[in-house]
Amino acid sequence: MNVQEIANALRTNFTEGLDEKEVKRRINQHGYNALAEGEKQSALLLFFSQFKDFMVLVLLAATLISGLLGEMIDAIAIIAIVLVNGILGFFQERKAEKSLDALKELSAPQVNVLRDGEWVKIPSKEIVPGDVLKFSSGDRIGADIRLIEAWSLEIEESALTGESLPVQKNTQPLKIPNLGLGDMENMAFMGTMVTRGSGMGVVIATGMKTAMGQIADLLQTAEVQETPLQRRLEQLGKILIIAALFLTLLVVGIGVLQGQDLYTMFLSGVSLAVAAIPEGLPAIVTVALSLGVQRMIKKNAIVRKLPAVETLGCASVICSDKTGTMTQNKMTVTHLWSGNKTWRVDGVGYSPTGSFFDKDIIIHPKSEKSLQQLLTFGMLCNHAEMIEKEGEYSIDGDPTEGALLVAAMKAGFRKNVLLEQFEIVNEFPFDSKRKMMSMIVKDKVGRKFAVVKGAPDVLIGLSKSILWNEKQQRLTKELTANVQEAIDELAGNALRTIAIAFKPIPQGTMILSEEEAEQDLIFIGLQGMIDPPRPEVKTAVKECRDAGIKTIMITGDHVITAKAIAKQLGILTKGSKVIEGNTLATMSVSELEDCVDDVSVFARVSPEHKMKIVNALQNRGHIVAMTGDGVNDAPAIKAADIGVAMGITGTDVAKEASSLVLLDDNFATIKAAIKEGRNIYENIRKFIRYLLASNVGEILVMLFAMILGLPLPLVPIQILWVNLVTDGLPAMALGLDNAEDDVMKRGPRHPKESVFSRGLGWKVVSRGFLIGLMTLIAFIVIYQRNPEDLMYAQTIAFATLVVAQLIHVFDCRSEKSIFARNPFGNKYLVWAVLSSLMLVLVVIYSPALQPIFHTVPILLIDWLLIIGLSAIPTFLLAGTFYARKTKRNMI
Numbered sequence: 001m002n003v004q005e006i007a008n009a010l011r012t013n014f015t016e017g018l019d020e021k022e023v024k025r026r027i028n029q030h031g032y033n034a035l036a037e038g039e040k041q042s043a044l045l046l047f048f049s050q051f052k053d054f055m056v057l058v059l060l061a062a063t064l065i066s067g068l069l070g071e072m073i074d075a076i077a078i079i080a081i082v083l084v085n086g087i088l089g090f091f092q093e094r095k096a097e098k099s100l101d102a103l104k105e106l107s108a109p110q111v112n113v114l115r116d117g118e119w120v121k122i123p124s125k126e127i128v129p130g131d132v133l134k135f136s137s138g139d140r141i142g143a144d145i146r147l148i149e150a151w152s153l154e155i156e157e158s159a160l161t162g163e164s165l166p167v168q169k170n171t172q173p174l175k176i177p178n179l180g181l182g183d184m185e186n187m188a189f190m191g192t193m194v195t196r197g198s199g200m201g202v203v204i205a206t207g208m209k210t211a212m213g214q215i216a217d218l219l220q221t222a223e224v225q226e227t228p229l230q231r232r233l234e235q236l237g238k239i240l241i242i243a244a245l246f247l248t249l250l251v252v253g254i255g256v257l258q259g260q261d262l263y264t265m266f267l268s269g270v271s272l273a274v275a276a277i278p279e280g281l282p283a284i285v286t287v288a289l290s291l292g293v294q295r296m297i298k299k300n301a302i303v304r305k306l307p308a309v310e311t312l313g314c315a316s317v318i319c320s321d322k323t324g325t326m327t328q329n330k331m332t333v334t335h336l337w338s339g340n341k342t343w344r345v346d347g348v349g350y351s352p353t354g355s356f357f358d359k360d361i362i363i364h365p366k367s368e369k370s371l372q373q374l375l376t377f378g379m380l381c382n383h384a385e386m387i388e389k390e391g392e393y394s395i396d397g398d399p400t401e402g403a404l405l406v407a408a409m410k411a412g413f414r415k416n417v418l419l420e421q422f423e424i425v426n427e428f429p430f431d432s433k434r435k436m437m438s439m440i441v442k443d444k445v446g447r448k449f450a451v452v453k454g455a456p457d458v459l460i461g462l463s464k465s466i467l468w469n470e471k472q473q474r475l476t477k478e479l480t481a482n483v484q485e486a487i488d489e490l491a492g493n494a495l496r497t498i499a500i501a502f503k504p505i506p507q508g509t510m511i512l513s514e515e516e517a518e519q520d521l522i523f524i525g526l527q528g529m530i531d532p533p534r535p536e537v538k539t540a541v542k543e544c545r546d547a548g549i550k551t552i553m554i555t556g557d558h559v560i561t562a563k564a565i566a567k568q569l570g571i572l573t574k575g576s577k578v579i580e581g582n583t584l585a586t587m588s589v590s591e592l593e594d595c596v597d598d599v600s601v602f603a604r605v606s607p608e609h610k611m612k613i614v615n616a617l618q619n620r621g622h623i624v625a626m627t628g629d630g631v632n633d634a635p636a637i638k639a640a641d642i643g644v645a646m647g648i649t650g651t652d653v654a655k656e657a658s659s660l661v662l663l664d665d666n667f668a669t670i671k672a673a674i675k676e677g678r679n680i681y682e683n684i685r686k687f688i689r690y691l692l693a694s695n696v697g698e699i700l701v702m703l704f705a706m707i708l709g710l711p712l713p714l715v716p717i718q719i720l721w722v723n724l725v726t727d728g729l730p731a732m733a734l735g736l737d738n739a740e741d742d743v744m745k746r747g748p749r750h751p752k753e754s755v756f757s758r759g760l761g762w763k764v765v766s767r768g769f770l771i772g773l774m775t776l777i778a779f780i781v782i783y784q785r786n787p788e789d790l791m792y793a794q795t796i797a798f799a800t801l802v803v804a805q806l807i808h809v810f811d812c813r814s815e816k817s818i819f820a821r822n823p824f825g826n827k828y829l830v831w832a833v834l835s836s837l838m839l840v841l842v843v844i845y846s847p848a849l850q851p852i853f854h855t856v857p858i859l860l861i862d863w864l865l866i867i868g869l870s871a872i873p874t875f876l877l878a879g880t881f882y883a884r885k886t887k888r889n890m891i
């Protein structure tokens with residue numbers, strides 16, 4: 001629409017604004033200009049919801065069983081574990097609800113509005129559609145606004161669109177429908193910041209109807225994904241509950257059929273149920289995850305939600321924002337062109353150190369006259385300032401001007417020295433219509449020059465001469481074509497080009513207007529700049545690919561820039577596709593599912609598009625990690641299986657919606673997090689293997705004894721002691737185990753993979769069977785030797801079970817065999833085993849504890865029987881593994 005059509009549509013007056021009566025009517029109609037909150041769960045309900053997890057129900061069942069057996073100390077211990085888990089989960093979820101509050105802070109606190117013909121300042125929440133606002137550099141936009149006046153106006157929209165550069169704004173009607181936010185040059189959006197110039201506009205949307213409001217709505221409605229670990233533990237919990245109920249009924253049935261007392265058999269059945277449930281498992285999982293979190297902090301990653309560490313370990317796709325995540329978010333000059341020569345310049349970020357190259361040969365930039373002029377005039381016609389603080393460099397001013405400043409500083413030029421040589425006489429500021437700015441400068445001799453920088457196509461049209469091979473020549477059609485070829489080549493490499501030109505001003509001539517200053521110029525050359533990739537990201541992308549993880553770039557930036565960066569990083573490879581936002585907008589989620597596995601780059605996308613991409617990937621069975629730093633990333637970060645936010649450049653909204661925050665904003669840190677996540681899951685599998693094999697051994701020794709009509713080899717308090725104390729320390733130590741060498745050379749596990757996959761179920765059953773069998777043999781040998789002393793035989797069985805488990809724990813460190821890794825490689829495990837062994841000896845030999853645990857001292861000679869039988873389950877199966885391996889190698 002043109003300006004008059006807008007005024008008619010919104011029933012407003014651009015010279016008078018709205019009156020108070022109309023404002024009240026519109027507030028009643030549209031509501032206040034504030035982001036609405038979804039319905040919040042009460043703190044009490046949120047607390048009780050922590051106890052609906054299936055493994056928590058397993059713990060509660062164990063509490064009931066312990067209570068039935070009269071073991072109140074064990075019941076209290078289990079209740080304490082449940083409460084601690086519940087309180088931790090409650091505070092974690094309450095903290096996550098802050099994402100919308102952080103979003104609200106981006107709205108402007110006060111705005112300049114035209115009311116009843118006067119400009120007044122009001123709180124932004126009182127803005128209504130039809131209000132006329134004005135704003136200037138440093139102001140935050142208070143609502144979605146259609147611009148009606150723009151004076152050199154530039155607005156920084158990176159938090160909303162992901163584009164790194166401020167956008168030049170104008171008031172012209174849009175000619176193309178359904179453009180993305182980043183292409184709406186006649187619009188200003190709530191929460192964005194004015195970086196240059198000033199403007200005036202009319203409010204077209206407030207509150208939840210703004211672009212920011214739509215993001216708030218997406219944040220509220222985005223579903224939080226259940227993690228693979230939570231699914232695995234729920235699956236395991238169901239199996240254990242079913243096994244416990246089945247065993248209880250089986251034992252009671254067998255006993256009654258054998259003529260045993262019903263009450264006695266019920267207590268025996270409950271003992272087996274206790275043996276079936278690893279009471280310490282949820283607590284050990286929480287401890288293992290917490291220890292992983294501590295290790296992650298040392299690697300510059302803060303985990304906000306415990307299960308996120310493990311989830312990242314099984315990620316199959318990383319969807320990464322480009323700006324600030326894969327790139328440095330620092331515009332940098334990388335190429336310069338003048339007089340038919342191209343130079344390359346290196347360096348990192350805003351650091352004023354770097355080398356200049358002519359092809360691959362390092363040159364001194366001050367030795368080339370045209371290059372020297374290109375750099376010094378780029379520095380002169382410039383308002384940016386370099387700021388150094390504790391060795392860190394930043395730019396105060398426009399990012400483009402900052403890039404020109406840094407390039408000149410790399411060549412050894414300093415602005416304060418330059419300003420001593422040249423006095424600035426006059427300035428004609430940048431204007432979006434002229435697409436250039438110019439300064440009139442005077443040297444020490446008194447000579448005046450006009451120095452101009454701006455869009456190359458505009459400056460070439462205003463130039464009559466060019467510096468060509470270090471000499472001034474008339475700008476012919478042929479030379480103009482050469483300049484255009486250079487512009488196209490730089491643009492093809494996704495470089496934004498700025499042209500520099502100048503002209504001498506004759507003595508006595510007064511330049512009073514920009515038209516006089518900006519004509520008959522001498523064209524010096526071009527500076528090509530880009531927001532460059534982080535140096536370490538390319539290696540991280542490759543390592544992720546080797547680990548079977550695909551990296552997808554999702555950006556609001558232009559497709560040419562996105563493709564160039566993606567190629568440099570090795571993301572865009574042969575056969576992979578690029579999809580733009582306008583194409584994505586016409587596709588349904590199901591249509592996107594059909595091709596999403598082939599896409600490596602999504603360019604010019606909006607927040608809704610990012611949600612669509614995440615949903616399509618999840619529907620294809622992927623575990624999706626979404627990284628980002630802007631407000632526009634927050635809904636997709638929340639919807640992904642794991643959301644990763646940037647700690648330095650990230651907005652509070654993105655951080656609050658995330659599960660993981662990278663302190664150094666480094667994509668490479670994600671790779672370290674993936675390795676840690678995979679190791680944590682493998683460690684969880686290790687102690688599940690250890691605990692369940694131990695429990696299978698306990699179950700079978702009890703079951704076999706009942707079937708054979710023997711007395712119970714273990715009493716319930718001994719089983720509880722083994723489960724909660726003796727097994728607990730080694731299981732926790734397994735959670736601290738170092739990663740195996742090939743952990744980052746395997747593909748990601750399937751999200752539906754059972755916790756018992758890759759032979760774990762067989763290992764649990766086979767080792768558990770042998771542990772139970774050896775314990776029963778030890779019991780029978782001693783019981784038959786002296787049937788009158790049942791307690792001594794039970795103590796032998798108790799000791800055999802514990803020692804067999806403590807030997808078996810070393811076997812659990814590897815998927816292969818106890819011999820595949822150094823048994824003493826985990827010092828925590830060695831100390832845990834020694835501690836558990838000491839605790840068992842205390843229970844057996846302490847007179848004060850013997851009546852509680854139904855134990856008696858064991859003779860030294862019988863320890864030889866215990867150790868011999870205890871070693872068989874681990875070393876027998878380790879021997880068969882190496883026999884199979886040797887046979888395969890011989891074949």
